Structures are given as C-alpha cells and as structure tokens.
Amino acid sequence: xxxxxxxxxxxxxxxxxxxxxxxxxxxxxxxxxxxxxxxxxxxxxxxxxxxxxxxxxxxxxxxxxxxxxxxxxxxxxxxxxxxxxxxxxxxxxxxxxxxxxxxxxxxxxxxxxxxxxxxxxxxxxxxxxxxxxxxxxxxxxxxxxxxxxxxxxxxxxxxxxxxxxxxxxxxxxxxxxxxxxxxxxxxxxxxxxxxxxxxxxxxxxxxxxxxxxxxxxxxxxxxxxxxxxxxxxxxxxxxxxxxxxxxxxxxxxxxxxxxxxxxxxxxxxxxxxxxxxxxxxxxxxxxxxxxxxxxxxxxxxxxxxxxxxxxxxxxxxxxxxxxxxxxxxxxxxxxxxxxxxxxxxxxxxxxxxxxxxxxxxxxxxxxxxxxxxxxxxxxxxxxxxxxxxxxxxxxxxxxxxxxxxxxxxxxxxxxxxxxxxxxxxxxxxxxxxxxxxxxxxxxxxxxxxxxxxxxxxxx
Amino acid sequence: xxxxxxxxxxxxxxxxxxxxxxxxxxxxxxxxxxxxxxxxxxxxxxxxxxxxxxxxxxxxxxxxxxxxxxxxxxxxxxxxxxxxxxxxxxxxxxxxxxxxxxxxxxxxxxxxxxxxxxxxxxxxxxxxxxxxxxxxxxxxxxxxxxxxxxxxxxxxxxxxxxxxxxxxxxxxxxxxxxxxxxxxxxxxxxxxxxxxxxxxxxxxxxxxxxxxxxxxxxxxxxxxxxxxxxxxxxxxxxxxxxxxxxxxxxxxxxxxxxxxxxxxxxxxxxxxxxxxxxxxxxxxxxxxxxxxxxxxxxxxxxxxxxxxxxxxxxxxxxxxxxxxxxxxxxxxxxxxxxxxxxxxxxxxxxxxxxxxxxxxxxxxxxxxxxxxxxxxxxxxxxxxxxxxxxxxxxxxxxxxxxxxxxxxxxxxxxxxxxxxxxxxxxxxxxxxxxxxxxxxxxxxxxxxxxxxxxxxxxxxxxxxxxxxxxxxxxxxxx
Ligand SMILES: Nc1nc2c(ncn2[C@@H]2O[C@H](COP(=O)(O)OP(=O)(O)OP(=O)(O)O)[C@@H](O)[C@H]2O)c(=O)[nH]1
Ligand SMILES: [Mg+2]
Numbered sequence: 008x009x010x011x012x013x014x015x016x017x018x019x020x021x022x023x024x025x026x027x028x029x030x031x032x033x034x035x036x037x038x039x040x041x042x043x044x045x046x047x048x049x050x051x052x053x054x055x056x057x058x059x060x061x062x063x064x065x066x067x068x069x070x071x072x073x074x075x076x077x078x079x080x081x082x083x084x085x086x087x088x089x090x091x092x093x094x095x096x097x098x099x100x101x102x103x104x105x106x107x108x109x110x111x112x113x114x115x116x117x118x119x120x121x122x123x124x125x126x127x128x129x130x131x132x133x134x135x136x137x138x139x140x141x142x143x144x145x146x147x148x149x150x151x152x153x154x155x156x157x158x159x160x161x162x163x164x165x166x167x168x169x170x171x172x173x174x175x176x177x178x179x180x181x182x183x184x185x186x187x188x189x190x191x192x193x194x195x196x197x198x199x200x201x202x203x204x205x206x207x208x209x210x211x212x213x214x215x216x217x218x219x220x221x222x223x224x225x226x227x228x229x230x231x232x233x234x235x236x237x238x239x240x241x242x243x244x245x246x247x248x249x250x251x252x253x254x255x256x257x258x259x260x261x262x263x264x265x266x267x268x269x270x271x272x273x274x275x276x277x278x279x280x281x282x283x284x285x286x287x288x289x290x291x292x293x294x295x296x297x298x299x300x301x302x303x304x305x306x307x308x309x310x311x312x313x314x315x316x317x318x319x320x321x322x323x324x325x326x327x328x329x330x331x332x333x334x335x336x337x338x339x340x341x342x343x344x345x346x347x348x349x350x351x352x353x354x355x356x357x358x359x360x361x362x363x364x365x366x367x368x369x370x371x372x373x374x375x376x377x378x379x380x381x382x383x384x385x386x387x388x389x390x391x392x393x394x395x396x397x398x399x400x401x402x403x404x405x406x407x408x409x410x411x412x413x414x415x416x417x418x419x420x421x422x423x424x425x426x427x428x429x430x431x432x433x434x435x436x437x438x439x440x441x442x443x444x445x446x447x448x449x450x451x452x453x454x455x456x457x458x459x460x461x462x463x464x465x466x
Numbered sequence: 467x468x469x470x471x472x473x474x475x476x477x478x479x480x481x482x483x484x485x486x487x488x489x490x491x492x493x494x495x496x497x498x499x500x501x502x503x504x505x506x507x508x509x510x511x512x513x514x515x516x517x518x519x520x521x522x523x524x525x526x527x528x529x530x531x532x533x534x535x536x537x538x539x540x541x542x543x544x545x546x547x548x549x550x551x552x553x554x555x556x557x558x559x560x561x562x563x564x565x566x567x568x569x570x571x572x573x574x575x576x577x578x579x580x581x582x583x584x585x586x587x588x589x590x591x592x593x594x595x596x597x598x599x600x601x602x603x604x605x606x607x608x609x610x611x612x613x614x615x616x617x618x619x620x621x622x623x624x625x626x627x628x629x630x631x632x633x634x635x636x637x638x639x640x641x642x643x644x645x646x647x648x649x650x651x652x653x654x655x656x657x658x659x660x661x662x663x664x665x666x667x668x669x670x671x672x673x674x675x676x677x678x679x680x681x682x683x684x685x686x687x688x689x690x691x692x693x694x695x696x697x698x699x700x701x702x703x704x705x706x707x708x709x710x711x712x713x714x715x716x717x718x719x720x721x722x723x724x725x726x727x728x729x730x731x732x733x734x735x736x737x738x739x740x741x742x743x744x745x746x747x748x749x750x751x752x753x754x755x756x757x758x759x760x761x762x763x764x765x766x767x768x769x770x771x772x773x774x775x776x777x778x779x780x781x782x783x784x785x786x787x788x789x790x791x792x793x794x795x796x797x798x799x800x801x802x803x804x805x806x807x808x809x810x811x812x813x814x815x816x817x818x819x820x821x822x823x824x825x826x827x828x829x830x831x832x833x834x835x836x837x838x839x840x841x842x843x844x845x846x847x848x849x850x851x852x853x854x855x856x857x858x859x860x861x862x863x864x865x866x867x868x869x870x871x872x873x874x875x876x877x878x879x880x881x882x883x884x885x886x887x888x889x890x891x892x893x894x895x896x897x898x899x900x901x902x903x904x905x906x907x908x909x910x911x912x913x914x915x916x917x918x919x920x921x922x923x924x925x926x927x928x929x930x931x932x933x934x935x936x937x938x939x940x941x942x943x944x
Contacts, residue, residue: 023879034790044916046881052797057790068796075883077852110882116797138828139851140883225789232780239777275485282490283781285789438483 013056013063014204014211017120019148020130021141022046022072025160028189028404029130030055030069033197035285037403040069047071052116057218064218070120071113076143079114083147094150098122121151126208129157134166137175145179154207157184158200163191183207192402194226230399230462233280237391238458239438240276242450244269245384245430246437248376261377268439269379273387277394284398286409381427388461389418396466420460429453467519469767475522477530479778489525493785515772517786518779545654552658556581556665564673571680574720574736575693578700581666582748585659589751592655596648646770649763656756663748670744674737681736682720693717697739704742710735810926815936818903822869825849825858827887829905830875837873837905837938846870855887862894869899873938876906876917880924888928900930907940 018026027040027049034055041048049071056063073079086097098118101108105115121127127148131141148155157176162169169186176184185200198219205215247268251261281287379387397409430436435444436453444450481487563577673679683693694717701711712720712735720732772779826835826848836845846865847858872891878884892900902925904918911918922932 021879022881036788036790036792039790039792044914045920046879050799051795054793054796055790056793058788061787063791066793071799072881074881075886077855077883078886080852110886113799113882116799119797134877136828136830139853139855140828143852228780229784232777232784235777235780271485279490279777279781283784285784 011211011214013066014126014208014214015066015068015124016126016128016204017068017070017117017124018128018130019070019117019120019144020072020128020158021076021132021135021144022074023048024072024130024132025189025404026072026128026130027069028402029128029158029160029187030067031404032189032192032402033057033067033200035403037285037287039403042404042406046074047113050113052120059214059218059221064214068120068124070117073114073117073140073144073147075111075114076140076147079111080143080146082108082111083150095152098147098150118147118151121148121153125153126204127151127153127155129155131157131159131172132161133159133169133172134161134164136168137172142175142179145181155181156200156203156207157181159184159186160189162186163188189402189404190407192400194222194399197222226399229283230395230465231458233283233395233398234458234461234465235454236276236279236283237388237395237461238454240272240391241384241388241426241457242430242454243272243437243439244379244387245427246378246434247439248378248434248437248442250376253375258375258377261375265377265379269383269387272439273391276391280391280394280398284401285403286398286401378431381424384427384430385419385423388423392418392461392464399465418464420464422460426453426457467516469770471519471523472770472772473534474526474530475519475772477534478522478525479776481525481530482778487525489521490781490785492525493521493782514774514783518772518774518782521782521786545657548654548658549661552661553665556662556667557669558665559584559662560666560669560673564669564679571682573683574681574740575683575696577670577740578743581663581744585663585748585752588655588659592652596652646763646766649759649766653756653759653763656752656759660749660752660756663744663752667741667744667749670740674741679733679737681733681740683717684721690718690721693721700743700747701739703746704739707742709738709742711739712736810929810931811922812932814922815901815933818871818936818938819843819869819899819901822871822901823865823867824871824873824903827872827874828878828884829873830877835873837903843867843869843871849887859890859894862891865895865898867898869901870895871901871903873903873905876904876910876921876937877914879917880920885924885928888925888930892928892930899934902930902935903938904935905938905940910940911937 018030020026023044023046027042031037031039031042034057036055039055040053049069052071053069055067055069057065057067083094083097083101086092086100087094090097090100092100098121101111102115102119102122105112108115129145129148135141145155159169159172161167173184176182183203183206185196185203187196187200201215201219201222205212208215247265249261249265249268251257394409401409433447433450433453434440435442435447436450437443478487478489482489559580560577563580564572685693694714697712697717698714705711710731712732716732716735720736774780774783822843823846824836824840824843825846828850829835829848835848847854847861849855849858870891872888874884888900888902902921904921918937922935925932925935
C-alpha cells in the first residue's frame with residue numbers, strides 16, 4: 008500500500024447527541040473518551056485513529072458538544088459586521104480572541120477543529136425535534152466550507168423522528184445523511200457511512216475501500232473464531248467424564264467437580280468471545296448456568312459408536328454379532344481386511360482396546376462416571392450463541408449490561424443430538440479431561456464441523 | 467523464527483487452553499498504554515506469525531522453559547536407555563547363537579537369522595507404518611501404531627496421575643506434532659536397531675578374536691543347493707569390498723558332518739562373510755535410515771508453522787492488531803467545572819402558579835401546547851429558534867406580569883444555550899417570578915432519571931430555586 012495521509016474527520020454536534028458514542032462504536036473501543044447522559048460530558052478535544060494494517064487510516068477527533076449555537080452565531084455575525092470580514096474569517100478571528108469569550112470556550116474548541124479537518128460528521132439525536140439551535144449549528148458548520156455528513160443517531164429508539172429530520176436536512180441541502188445507532192449496531196450502517204465518505208472524498212476512494220474490505224473480513228473472521236471457541240467449549244464439556252466410586256457421597260463429589268469444571272470453561276469461553284469482540288468483561292450479566300446431572304450410559308453398541316472404529320456395520324447380522332466386548336474387538340480386527348498393513352492392524356486393535364478399556368473397567372470394577380447431560384449442554388450452547396448474536400449487534404457505545412439467556416431449543420442445529428452422542432463416546436476429545444488426547448485428529452474435524460453448523464445457525 | 471520460537475508459542479497456547487495463564491488481559495492493558503507509539507514501527511511490517519511468536523515469547527518464563535527442557539531431557543534419557551537396551555539385546559542374540567549345542571561349530575545361517583531377522587521384520591513394519599499413515603490429517607479413527615507407541619512413550623515419561631502431569635503430556639504432544647514427531651520416532655527406532663546390530667557385531671568380533679570357531683550349516687528339509695545359492699547371493703555385496711568370500715566349494719565343504727576339518731582360510735572366509743553381512747545388511751541400512759530420518763526430522767521441524775486459524779491465535783492476532791488506537795487529548799479543557807449554589811436546590815413545587823403567563827420553549831411537538839395545566843393567565847409566546855427568542859426578549863421589555871412560566875420538555879438536555887436564555891429572561895424581567903414547567907410523561911421520567919436533577923442544577927445556576935420548578939404531566943394532554 009502506498010503511504011497516504013490519514014483522512015481527518017471531526018465529529019461534531021449538539022451536546023449529548025452521541026458523538027463520543029459514535030466514535031466508540033466506529034473505533035471498537037469501549038474505553039474511548041467519556042460518555043454520559045448529561046450535557047458537556049466531553050470537555051477536551053480527543054483524538055483516535057482507525058487503523059488499517061496497523062497504520063492510521065482515519066484520524067477522528069471527538070469534540071465537546073455545541074451548547075449555545077444561537078449565542079455563538081450572533082457573536083460571529085457581529086464580528087463579521089464590525090470587522091468587515093467574511094464567514095470563514097470570522098471563525099479564524101474568534102479563535103484568536105478566544106479569551107474574550109469565556110462562555111464560548113467549548114464552542115471555540117469545536118471551531119478550531121472545523122478549521123483543521125477535512126470532513127465533519129454532524130451527529131444528530133433524532134429523538135429531538137428539529138429546533139432552531141440545531142439548524143444554527145449547521146449554519147456555523149457551513150462557515151467552514153467543508154463537507155458535512157449528518158449522522159442520524161438514536162434511530163433504533165422508540166421516539167426516533169428519523170423521517171422529519173431527513174426532510175429538514177434535505178431542505179437544508181443535506182441529501183446524504185447516514186442513519187446510525189451507536190448502541191444497536193448494524194454493520195450495514197457503518198458501511199453506508201464509509202461509502203458516503205467515498206462519494207464525498209473521491210481522492211480517498213481506495214483507502215476507504217480497503218477499510219470497508221477490512222471491516223468485512225474482520226467480521227467474518229470474528230464469527231468464525233467465536234464459533235470455533237463455542238464448538239470447542241461444547242466438545243470440552245460434552246466429553247468430560249469424572250470417575251467415582253459407586254456410592255452417593257462420591258457420586259455427589261464427582262458431580263460438583265464436574266459442574267465446577269464446566270462452569271469454569273463456560274465462563275472462560277464467554278470471556279474469550281467478549282474479548283474477541285473487544286468488549287470489556289464487566290459488561291455481561293448472565294443467568295448462572297444450571298447444570299443438572301446425567302450419567303454415563305455404557306452405550307457400546309450404539310451404531311454411531313461402532314462406526315467410529317472404522318467398522319462397517321452393514322448387515323443386521325453384523326450388528327447382532329456384536330454381543331460382547333471381546334467379540335467386538337475381534338470384529339474390529341477382522342473387518343479391516345487382509346490388505347491392511349500389520350502395523351495399522353495392530354494399531355487398530357490397540358486403539359479399540361484403549362477406547363473400550365475404561366468403560367469395561369468401569370463396568371467390571373463397579374466404577375461410576377458422571378458427565379454433563381444433554382439439557383445441560385443444550386443450555387450451554389444456546390447461551391453462548393445468544394451472546395454471540397447479541398455481540399454482533401452491540402455497538403461499543405452500549406452502556407447497559409448485556410444479559411444472556413438461553414431461549415427455546417429450536418435454535419440448535421438438528422445434528423445436536425448426534426453431536427452429544429459422539430461427544431459422550433469420545434472422552435479423549437475434552438481438554439478438561441485427563442484423558443485428553445491432542446493428537447486425535449478426529450477431534451479437530453468434529454470441532455470445525457460443529458463450528459460450521461453453528462455459524463449457519465447465527466441470525 | 468526458529469522451531470524453538472514456535473514451540474514456545476505452542477506451549478503458551480497449551481497453557482492458555484488449560485487455563486493456566488491469561489495473556490489477553492495483559493496484552494489489552496498494554497495496548498491501552500501504547501498511546502503514542504510511532505505508527506511506522508518495524509513491527510507493523512513483520513508477518514502475523516512473527517508478531518504472534520514475539521508476543522508469546524513474552525509469556526515464556528522459567529517454569530515453561532523448564533517444561534521444554536525437562537521434556538527434551540527425558541526424551542534423551544529414555545532414548546539412551548533404549549539404545550543401551552537394544553545394544554545388550556544384540557549382544558545376547560549373538561551370544562545365544564554361539565552357545566548352540568552343536569559341538570563341531572557355529573551355525574552361520576542361524577546366527578544371521580537371529581541377528582538380521584528381527585531387524586528385517588521391524589524394518590518391514592516400519593515401512594508399512596510410514597506408508598499407511600502417510601497423511602497425518604486423515605480422519606481415520608484407526609490412529610496409527612506409531613501414534614500409539616508415542617502415546618505410551620509419553621505416558622512413560624510422565625505417568626498420568628495428577629492434573630499437572632496431564633497438562634505436561636498435552637504440552638509434550640503439541641511439541642511433537644505428527645509431521646516431525648514420526649521422524650523423531652523413526653530416528654530413535656533406527657538408532658536403536660543400529661545399536662542392536664552393533665551389539666551383535668561387537669559380540670561376534672570379540673568371540674572370533676578370542677576363540678577358534680568352525681562355521682557350519684545344517685538343514686533337514688532344504689536342498690543343499692539352496693544354501694549355496696543363498697550364500698553366493700548374500701556375499702555379492704560384501705565381496706565388493708575385495709575380501710575373500712566363501713565360494714560354492716567351501717560352502718559345500720562346510721555342511722555339518724562334512725568329513726574333513728575346516729581349513730584356517732575357510733574359517734576366515736566365513737568370519738569375514740558373517741561380519742560383513744551384519745554390517746552391510748544390518749548396521750549400514752539402519753545408520754543410513756537414521757541419517758535420513760534425522761534429516762527429515764530437522765527439515766520438517768523447520769517447516770513447521772503455527773496454525774493461525776486456531777481460535778487462540780485468532781484471538782491473539784485481534785489483540786495485537788487492534789482496530790483503532792487512541793491518540794490522546796489535543797485541546798485540553800482548562801476551566802474548572804462550575805458548581806451551582808446548593809441553597810437553591812430543594813423539593814419541587816407540586817404544581818404551577820395560580821395565575822401566570824406562559825412561554826413555550828423548545829417543546830417536543832405542538833400537541834403539547836398549550837398544556838392543560840394552564841389555569842389562568844395566557845400564552846405569551848412560543849420560542850423555538852433565534853428569531854422567536856429575540857421576539858420574546860423584545861416583548862419582555864414592556865412586560866409587567868408577576869409570574870412567568872417557561873414550559874419546556876424534560877427531555878431537552880439542559881445546556882449552556884438554555885442557561886443563557888433563562889438568565890436573559892431573569893435579567894429583562896426582574897420584577898417577575900420565573901417558573902419552570904417541565905413537560906414529561908411518566909415513561910420519560912423513568913427513562914431519564916438523571917434529567918430532572920440536571921434541570922434543577924441549571925435553574926439553580928440561573929437563580930431559579932427548585933420550588934419554582936414543577937412537572938407538567940404530558941399524559942394529561944393526550
Ligand atoms: N440508545 C442509545 N443511546 C445512545 C446512542 N448514542 C448515544 N447514546 C447515549 O446518549 C448519551 C450521550 O452520549 P455521548 O456519547 O456522551 O454524547 P456526546 O455527544 O459525546 O455528549 P457530550 O460529550 O456531552 O457533548 C449516553 O448516555 C449514551 O449512552 C444510541 O445510538 N442509542
Ligand atoms: Mg462526548
């Protein structure tokens with residue numbers, strides 16, 4: 008990429024219109040500036056850059072809000088009259104004699120930015136009626152003779168009067184407004200804003216195009232990674248078994264150990280997803296995951312379980328023949344066929360033995376094993392998906408707590424039941440388990456497959 | 467970037483995945499401190515992987531160093547033990563064949579079979595394994611025998627008793643990924659068998675040096691010609707050294723029970739044949755394969771790259787590549803925040819004045835106007851912009867009423883513009899009591915709990931006490 012100067016954009020507007028919020032959302036930075044529902048929250052002019060490949064692409068400045076545009080406009084007009092200067096010059100003049108106007112200290116900070124940036128975002132709170140003071144703010148912006156993009160904020164709010172604002176802005180010759188809501192974020196709105204900049208700053212077309220591309224790529228990468236994380240969580244939780252002796256006390260102990268491990272993993276996954284989307288950890292409130300218990304059923308003779316061993320269960324006779332584990336091992340060896348190499352055959356036998364050994368031991372020696380039940384895993388998955396769905400629509404300006412719940416079971420992929428079966432049959436897939444085997448390539452396949460299905464389920 | 471750097475990254479990943487370290491919080495807090503780094507840092511130019519490795523290296527401490535070192539140490543100790551074991555096995559195998567009951571001599575072919583046979587069998591198995599487990603990512607659930615052996619090997623190193631050990635196993639496994647791990651396994655196994663052959667060779671040499679041995683062969687089922695052929699075939703390669711090998715006649719003469727005793731040079735021929743066979747068919751191929759395995763192990767190791775699509779690395783990239791960077795304050799605010807006189811702040815009025823003149827100011831919409839709260843008095847003016855403000859001030863110049871209500875919406879953010887407006891009204895009608903009526907629905911009150919207080923503060927700054935402020939119920943206007 009050739010070295011281009013970053014685009015310089017000043018974000019201006021009435022106080023409390025959401026200027027700082029807009030920047031937080033555009034920058035994906037919850038920590039930028041200060042946001043509150045009072046007038047005059049931002050008191051300093053603060054800068055931040057949107058990065059493209061690690062280099063600043065757009066330099067934004069956040070300004071204090073206009074509060075008294077009527078007073079300021081009157082003062083500027085007086086200056087023009089008494090000094091005999093034009094509008095743009097009156098902006099420069101008032102900056103030079105700023106000390107004479109302590110009441111307009113904040114507004115003069117804005118004017119300085121009007122003189123040094125190439126484009127302005129004029130943020131509008133569309134819940135407000137179109138008042139004279141807002142029109143006067145646009146009048147002052149016009150003095151600077153630079154392009155302005157009105158950004159209609161709060162459009163998702165119930166009392167939004169987006170249409171009225173659009174009409175009024177059109178009357179004032181602003182035909183290119185952008186609809187936005189910094190809290191209920193829509194990727195398309197952001198794209199429209201960048202496209203709008205493209206039409207206005209035609210010599211910055213390429214740079215803006217790269218930013219749009221980067222946004223798009225990042226969005227899909229984020230979803231992909233998040234789905235992988237959730238899928239791994241499910242594999243970790245679903246494959247976890249904790250052994251215990253066959254009495255109530257140790258079953259209880261094993262159950263609480265299981266719960267703790269799964270809760271822990273659940274929380275860590277949630278935090279990772281939040282961090283991935285660059286949200287602070289504190290912003291989430293969630294209903295505690297309730298884990299009810301299921302017991303490890305020795306489901307040796309389940310079809311899918313058998314197929315995992317590479318045994319073709321073609322005929323009913325083959326199924327019927329699998330009467331005992333010994334026979335099972337035998338069949339596993341035989342079905343490999345004569346052409347298979349000795350090593351692989353030996354490996355298969357050993358493997359099969361390995362897989363079943365634990366379960367057989369358990370049965371023979373009277374162990375019990377506890378694992379997460381299907382409803383538990385369902386809740387786990389639904390909540391993580393809900394979180395992901397919400398994060399994709401959450402602007403970084405949002406200040407309300409994010410609550411995550413699991414809704415109806417219909418939202419899960421239809422393969423869910425099947426996944427649980429596979430998980431219960433593959434304890435070596437769980438990273439939480441002592442039996443975890445990182446070399447088992449089938450785990451990775453399963454994880455990516457599940458992640459793909461989850462991605463399709465996202466709204 | 468060396469293999470070791472990547473190994474460290476994988477180790478950090480394993481520790482993160484096992485919940486032992488939290489590197490992202492640390493990186494985020496570092497990021498937020500990097501406000502004024504120059505944008506053209508060389509870091510921006512290096513590859514994603516390089517930056518990931520660099521970041522991971524910062525989380526590499528003594529304890530993780532110890533994990534890598536102890537693993538390497540244990541592998542070399544175990545390999546050495548394996549070599550020693552194989553060497554002794556080779557010696558034993560050779561000794562065993564010299565200790566045969568046959569009085570008249572040592573059975574050459576039996577000795578060769580004992581030494582070379584197992585070697586050959588294992589070689590075939592190795593080749594088969596390498597061929598049939600060619601694709602390491604194949605999803606076949608028949609996990610390979612080498613995989614199994616490596617697993618057992620790993621378990622032997624650590625045992626699987628406590629959690630910490632289980633973690634170490636995970637880490638070890640990630641450190642010896644299948645692609646190069648199989649070559650390491652091959653290397654150790656070839657070296658082991660070379661050790662076996664060496665053991666056998668040493669033992670044979672020692673015995674041949676110290677004892678006079680007659681070499682014989684015997685068979686019950688096979689034809690004598692077969693042995694002659696076999697000997698001639700086997701001696702082809704060794705004879706390339708130019709040394710004397712047994713020929714057809716000497717072979718025939720050496721059959722067990724042949725009448726005449728063995729000549730010294732026939733013994734030497736057999737001895738040379740035996741030693742060269744062990745070297746050429748046993749030791750050299752294994753050493754060669756060990757060399758090849760070593761080379762492949764090294765090159766595969768160097769070719770190993772982090773799988774950047776894994777969630778951990780994805781997350782790390784996101785943290786290293788923040789979408790934005792704060793650039794700090796450009797134009798600081800010098801003025802201290804003003805605090806209003808608090809003696810004007812108190813309870814609100816329950817309702818507006820009995821008789822007053824009303825000014826509508828920046829109302830939400832015209833349907834709120836005039837409010838039903840107007841009992842007596844009249845509507846003076848409706849103010850929405852600069853022009854109407856001016857008109858109002860002109861009106862007030864000749865105004866003589868006692869009470870003035872400024873009806874506005876609670877939803878307006880009380881700003882300095884409104885403050886200036888109120889001050890100006892106060893100034894131009896000093897004889898009049900100025901009231902503020904805030905029009906709000908109960909939903910507005912609930913949605914903006916802080917707004918009423920902001921209005922009280924603003925009014926206080928304009929010297930309007932809070933007992934002159936009241937709320938107009940917007941719902942009543944509907
Ligand atoms: N629901 C909703 N709330 C918003 C939106 N944008 C901003 N807010 C809220 O509006 C209030 C004001 O936002 P700020 O970003 O501080 O506004 P500002 O323009 O920077 O204000 P000053 O710095 O005081 O001039 C905060 O309480 C935000 O949470 C939006 O799009 N939707
Ligand atoms: Mg602000």
